[in-house]
Amino acid sequence: MANRSVVPFGPQHPVLPEPIHLDLVLEDEKIVEAIPKIGYVHRGLEKLVEKRDFNDFVYIAERTCGICSFMHGMGYVEAMERIFDAEIPPRAKYLRTIWCEMSRIHSHLLWLGLLADGFGFEALFYQCWRMREKVLDMFEEATGGRVIFSVNKIGGVLKDMPKEMLAKFVHNFNEIEKELKDLTEVFLTDYSVESRLRGVGILTRDDAIRLGAAGPMMRASGISIDTRSIGYAAYEDIDFDIVTSNDCDSYARCEVRIKEIFQSIEIIRQAVEKIPGGEISIDIKGNPKGEAFTRVEQPRGEAIYYCRANGTKFLERFRIRTPTFANLTPMLYTLKGAELADVPLLILTIDPCISCTER
Amino acid sequence: MATKVAKSPWLLHYDGSSCNGCDIEVLACLTPIYDVERFGIINTGNPKHADILLITGGINTQNKAVVEQLYSQMPEPKVVCAVGICACNGGVFKECYNIIGGVDKVIPVDVYVPGCAARPNAIIDGVVKALGVLEEKRKNMKGGAAE
Numbered sequence: 001m002a003n004r005s006v007v008p009f010g011p012q013h014p015v016l017p018e019p020i021h022l023d024l025v026l027e028d029e030k031i032v033e034a035i036p037k038i039g040y041v042h043r044g045l046e047k048l049v050e051k052r053d054f055n056d057f058v059y060i061a062e063r064t065c066g067i068c069s070f071m072h073g074m075g076y077v078e079a080m081e082r083i084f085d086a087e088i089p090p091r092a093k094y095l096r097t098i099w100c101e102m103s104r105i106h107s108h109l110l111w112l113g114l115l116a117d118g119f120g121f122e123a124l125f126y127q128c129w130r131m132r133e134k135v136l137d138m139f140e141e142a143t144g145g146r147v148i149f150s151v152n153k154i155g156g157v158l159k160d161m162p163k164e165m166l167a168k169f170v171h172n173f174n175e176i177e178k179e180l181k182d183l184t185e186v187f188l189t190d191y192s193v194e195s196r197l198r199g200v201g202i203l204t205r206d207d208a209i210r211l212g213a214a215g216p217m218m219r220a221s222g223i224s225i226d227t228r229s230i231g232y233a234a235y236e237d238i239d240f241d242i243v244t245s246n247d248c249d250s251y252a253r254c255e256v257r258i259k260e261i262f263q264s265i266e267i268i269r270q271a272v273e274k275i276p277g278g279e280i281s282i283d284i285k286g287n288p289k290g291e292a293f294t295r296v297e298q299p300r301g302e303a304i305y306y307c308r309a310n311g312t313k314f315l316e317r318f319r320i321r322t323p324t325f326a327n328l329t330p331m332l333y334t335l336k337g338a339e340l341a342d343v344p345l346l347i348l349t350i351d352p353c354i355s356c357t358e359r
Numbered sequence: 360m361a362t363k364v365a366k367s368p369w370l371l372h373y374d375g376s377s378c379n380g381c382d383i384e385v386l387a388c389l390t391p392i393y394d395v396e397r398f399g400i401i402n403t404g405n406p407k408h409a410d411i412l413l414i415t416g417g418i419n420t421q422n423k424a425v426v427e428q429l430y431s432q433m434p435e436p437k438v439v440c441a442v443g444i445c446a447c448n449g450g451v452f453k454e455c456y457n458i459i460g461g462v463d464k465v466i467p468v469d470v471y472v473p474g475c476a477a478r479p480n481a482i483i484d485g486v487v488k489a490l491g492v493l494e495e496k497r498k499n500m501k502g503g504a505a506e
Contacts, residue, residue: 011425014404017382018374019422039421041376044455051454063451066380066476110383113390129390136387147380147476355379 003028007340011040015118015344018354022347026340034335036328042358049315054080054288057315058152064320065356066147067110068298070103072320072356073152075296075305078232080154082292083309084284092156093234094275098166099143099151100233101264101271105176106135107299108257108264111351112187115254118348119196127183131176138169156281166272173265184258188251197251201334201346204248211333214326215301216260217350219244220252227297238270250349257351287313298323300351322356367399368490371409373429375462376452377416380476381443385413388486393479400486406432411489413482417445417452418459430466436496438489440470443477450475 005026011019019040025033048060061076062069074096081088113128136146142161143149151158161169187193203213208221218225219242226242228235243259245252288309296303301323308317327350334346374382388395389402403409406429418426430439441462444450448461462468469492472485 011422012371012373012404012406012429017372017386018379019425040419040425041374041416042419042421042457043376043417043452044457045452048452048455060451063378063380063475066378066383069378069380126391129387130392133387133390133392146478147383148378353379355374355377 004032009343013344016347016352017114018352020347020352020354022335022343024335024340024343029340031335031338031340031343034332036332038354038358040358041355045359046318046320049318051314053313054309054315055154055313057318058154059150061318062148062150062152064322064359065353067107067353068103068300068356069148070099070152071296071298071303073150074100074233075294075303075320076307076318077152077154078294078296079292079305079307080288080309081284082294083288083290083307084154084286086155086282086284088156088282089279090234090276091160091278092280094271095157095161095280096152097234097238097271098161098169098268098275099139099149101267102135102139104264104299105173105261106132106139107351108261109135111257111299111348112183112254115345115348116187118345119193121193124183124186124193131179131183134172134176138172141165142169153281155284156279158281160280166275170269170272173268177262177265180258180261187254187258194251196345197254198249200250200342201338201349202249203330203334205246207333208248208330211330212326213301213330214323215298215351216253216256217301217327217330220256221248222246225302227295227302230295232294232296234271234274237274238267240267250345253349287311288315300324300353300356301326303356320356320359322353322359324350324353324357327352328357367401368410368486368493369401369403369408370411370413370486371404371406371429371433372402372413372415373426375414375416375422375426375446376419376458377443377445378476381415381446381474381482384476384479385415385442385482388479388482393483395483395486407434409433410437410493411486412437412439413442413486414439414446414462415442415477417449418462418465419457420459421457423459423465426462426465436493436500438469438493438496439466440472440485440489441468442472442482442485444473444475447471447473 116124
């Protein structure tokens with residue numbers, strides 16, 4: 001029998017910006033088992049609903065995670081709007097859709113950069129992050145913030161985007177699309193990139209269903225589920241096809257995410273074309289009573305928000321189920337039997353967001 | 360600036376219990392738009408190579424030991440830079456049951472960079488301030504050795 005040894009991985013590790021600890025049980029260079037230990041980022045955010053009133057909590061919900069902060073805020077306010085039974089103005093819905101897709105573009109570019117860094121392609125990492133800065137500049141122009149925007153409120157949004165700004169953004173995204181085509185070439189056809197991604201971390205369709213994968217991880221295994229197609233914000237009025245791949249490996253996950261960036265740019269174009277005029281928010285009066293669920297498709301997969309209110313200004317319970325939590329089990333599954341050198345890459349392919357998961 | 364950089368400082372970045380906002384801004388400092396590598400600043404993964412410890416996010420019961428260990432593994436002279444309001448005093452999560460408080464509850468902090476999330480310009484400014492502190496500490500060390 002080969003020699004067994006245990007290699008600790010994390011919580012502080014050069015490849016991961018976030019702390020997660022894995023005990024990797026190795027047999028020579030092959031991983032027999034990966035035992036996770038989490039909780040390094042746990043703050044106890046959900047319990048803060050007892051100390052902050054439901055309006056202030058929008059800002060706490062946004063700080064669940066700095067990458068998809070807009071979507072966290074939106075998931076919470078949409079749940080609260082359901083409790084209040086409020087119909088928000090259509091312009092607010094479209095603005096939310098545009099910001100959601102911009103978040104997705106910046107998140108996927110960030111991931112592509114980290115992936116490139118993970119397999120040691122520094123120049124590609126820099127290119128991705130250079131393009132991402134352009135998206136952040138647009139965010140700053142529209143909302144005033146680079147990563148945390150605080151533009152959601154219960155009943156709509158706080159800031160409007162004038163017509164000229166929207167036209168300028170579409171122009172900028174057309175430029176980004178052109179540059180992204182060059183990057184796509186490198187990610188999907190470069191033989192050295194392919195040799196690191198092809199056939200690594202196979203998760204078959206059946207395994208993805210059995211282990212409950214979410215988001216691009218699931219769509220890369222050929223399952224066509226996207227929460228946007230059930231229609232929240234203004235997604236009901238927007239045409240798009242769900243991006244899937246049948247390759248089931250790390251390459252497929254990369255491919256799905258790159259194609260989703262192009263799809264998001266297309267959704268932004270459609271939304272800018274269709275955006276109606278009018279108000280951007282309505283007034284909400286009184287305290288909430290009742291409970292509500294919402295589902296939001298984040299860059300990492302489906303997130304679920306649950307709120308229960310009892311007629312006071314403090315909620316009774318707030319709960320988030322995040323996509324990374326769903327993807328941890330498939331990740332541990334793909335780690336089994338992998339080479340030690342592929343571990344950082346395999347952890348990265350689920351696009352982990354530990355801060356959402358542990359809250 | 361040029362006169363201040365006696366040595367190119369290497370950074371160690373650790374995410375305490377941050378929401379990621381400050382972390383991606385720290386990473387954004389390394390990328391082409393802000394590009395701190397032009398000052399010789401490199402983000403290292405090894406505490407034994409690092410001069411400046413950048414911590415984002417507050418301290419909780421789980422990561423307390425990790426932060427203490429990282430700090431103790433760094434060679435002298437070392438500077439700690441708390442990035443973001445959570446690392447300074449707990450920020451919006453101050454009242455959370457699992458948050459002990461800012462980084463200064465566990466290890467001494469030399470430079471505070473507030474903001475939610477701290478902007479890359481502010482982080483670079485903080486690192487430049489940390490360089491001054493580092494130089495000061497190095498001088499004191501040399502003085503101590505001469506005695």
